[in-house]
Amino acid sequence: MKVLTDTILSKSAFSADIDVPIEKIDIADWLFNLAEAEYQRCCPPDHIATATTHTDDGRLMSINVEMIGTGLVVQHYVAEEATPTYCRMNSISDVFTANGRTQVNVIWELKAESIEGGRTRYTNAVTAHPTDAFMDFIAAHGISYEDAAKARQDAGGDHNSRETPLFAASIGRRALANDKMAA
Numbered sequence: 001m002k003v004l005t006d007t008i009l010s011k012s013a014f015s016a017d018i019d020v021p022i023e024k025i026d027i028a029d030w031l032f033n034l035a036e037a038e039y040q041r042c043c044p045p046d047h048i049a050t051a052t053t054h055t056d057d058g059r060l061m062s063i064n065v066e067m068i069g070t071g072l073v074v075q076h077y078v079a080e081e082a083t084p085t086y087c088r089m090n091s092i093s094d095v096f097t098a099n100g101r102t103q104v105n106v107i108w109e110l111k112a113e114s115i116e117g118g119r120t121r122y123t124n125a126v127t128a129h130p131t132d133a134f135m136d137f138i139a140a141h142g143i144s145y146e147d148a149a150k151a152r153q154d155a156g157g158d159h160n161s162r163e164t165p166l167f168a169a170s171i172g173r174r175a176l177a178n179d180k181m182a183a
Contacts, residue, residue: 001092001103001131001132001133002131002132003092003105003129003130003131004129004130004131004132004135005105005129007129007130008127008128008129008149009104009128009129009130009134009148009149009152009153010126010127010128010149010152010153010156010157011125011126011127011128011153012125012126012153012156012157012160012161013109013123013124013125013126013160014123014124014160014161014164014165015121015122015123015124015164016121016122016164016165016167016168016169017115017119017120017121017122017168018112018119018120018121018122018168018169018171018172018175019119019172020119020120020172020175020176021114021118021119021120022085022112022113022114022120024175024176024178024179025084025085025112025120025171025172025175026084026174026175026178027083027084027085027086027087027110027111027112027122027171028079028082028083028084028087029084029174029178030170030171030174030175031062031082031087031089031110032052032060032062032082033052033174034050034052034062034170036049036050036051038170039064041166041170042163042166042167042170043066043159043162043163043166045067046066046067046068046159046162046163047064047065047066047163048065048066048067048072049063049064049065050062050063050064050065051063055078059078059079060078060079060082061076061077061078061079062075062077062079062089063075063076063077064077066159068155068156068159069151069152069154069155069156069158069159070097070098070155071095071096071097071155072095072096072097073093073094073095073096074093074094074096075091075093075106075108076091076092076093076094077089077090077091077106077108078090078091084112085111085112085113086109086110086111086112087108087109087110088107088108088109089107089108089109089110090105090106090107090108091105091106091107091108092104092105092131093105093106095134099137099141100137102131102133102134102137102138103131103133103134104128104129104130104131104134104152105128105129105130105131106126106127106128106129107126107127107128107129108124108125108126109123109124109125109126109127110122110123110124110125110167111123111125112171120172122164122167122168122171123164124160124163124164124167124168126156126160128152128156130145130148134148
């Protein structure tokens with residue numbers, strides 16, 4: 001499968017502040033230890049399931065199942081970088097629609113930066129690229145790329161805007177819980 005990395009299907013980024021200093025934040029720890037019920041609380045009713053596994057060559061992977069707009073999406077996020085303040089995850093995601101199944105490439109970036117007052121700003125950025133399978137899929141169903149991109153942008157942006165503050169709150173709770181366990 002070929003990913004069309006020079007073409008953006010959708011892109012959104014939202015931020016939310018966490019009342020925890022950046023030194024206590026560990027996004028990678030949160031992401032790869034996220035309980036399913038907590039994941040579901042981070043974007044109800046869209047978030048369905050999550051799990052952590054590894055690729056055949058040992059890289060960390062987060063599997064997320066969620067509804068984005070009218071599509072059921074199974075994401076296979078492989079960690080390209082996973083640190084306390086930055087994770088870059090790359091997925092060839094399966095999208096199940098009323099017209100059938102296709103695939104898109106999704107880059108998910110989770111970032112933390114220190115802000116005044118001993119607080120942290122969390123940014124949740126999601127960029128989707130079409131694959132050749134996606135382009136074939138929309139052509140077979142008579143959907144223009146512009147219409148597909150608009151639908152994905154609208155649905156993805158809405159989803160990201162709702163999950164970002166809930167992710168930030170969850171990351172903050174994990175940081176405080178870890179801090180209490182360390183004390």
